[in-house]
Amino acid sequence: MSETTTLLYMQVMIWVIVLGLCAVLVMMVRRVRGFYRRIAPLGALAPSGSAIDHLPATTLPTLAGQKVTLGGTRADGGSQLLVFVSGACPVSRKMVPIVDEFARREGLALTYCGDETKDMALPMLATLGLAASRFVNDAAIGRLLGVDRVPFAVLLDEQGRVQARGLVNNLEHLESLLGVQETGYRSLQGFMTAHPQALAG
Template sequence: MNTLILAQGALWIVVLLTATVALLLLKQVKNLYRKIAPLGALAPVQPTTTKLELYHLKTLDGQDATIGGQRPNGRKQLLLFVSGTCPISQKMTSVSQHFCQRENLDLLFVGDDTPQAQQEAVHSLGIKSHQMVNTATVGRQLGVDRVPFAVLLAPDGTVESRGLVNNREHLESLLSVAETGHSSIQSFLDAHPHALSSS
């Protein structure tokens, strides 16, 4: 009987020690997140323009679509440059649609490939043909060299923010960076070199 009591007591001590260690680890992780600022969408290549003129384009199903310029509805436009062969693009199509619906943004997917490849991309990305345009010109102007790449345009076509994205947090960073008056996270960090320093 004494052996059983001792064994049970030892087990409870082990459980309490494990719980204590877990709480200490959780506290350390929280401190680490406070010290490390979240990195936003990266924009490795500089655009050739900071304001996009109006482009009249056709979606993959032949409907009229516009990029840049003065938007009649007064809403911001999010351009998401994607590829049907990119697995991250496939993830970001659904994420961006929910994000734009929540933030009241006009979303347009942009690709740069052959018409046949773009039709295949529509199926692999899980989007509709009227949601996507095929153009290389806009991507070159906006400094898009990799995908998925997002560009947030103001209602007058001004580039508010831009960068590579692979999760919802990156999309949200486009909005927050734009609010600071910077077009990318790099621009913000250049102006605030100690933003990533521990507090």
């Protein structure tokens, strides 16, 4: 067998391998799409317990002693974001700057809430890097809204109606809350159930 023939055979084998890899890649993409359709991320993980769907105007003091109104009809016509955090939660510490930037970018009125003991409230502010004027410490508000874990976010519309709520561990979870207003679906699973063809092809 000549050297030219050997090189030709080797080139043919290389092309066969490349085409085989391409076929495997196409199959993998199709399988991943099907897998993603089945386990599509929930976005913010909503609580299973009972919770109110409308928060009437509730005036509470911040840790700085100022009064802030949560829920109810907003004069500015904007949405309100309540984020429940804890100084003992490392994820809460990670999320505070992310939440701040998200609320600023989306034009949301942001208030942090929690259920700390009196002795822990002020040290918690230092841990989270929050000003006392931005934090409401009240256990009742969390129970009303079905908060069972932190960090937990509740998005209220301009009338105080709960648009979306759930556990938020990253920016994508926060953005999924706004998706409710845009699509009317509270989770990606709900959207995929109504539109099974969305990831087809």
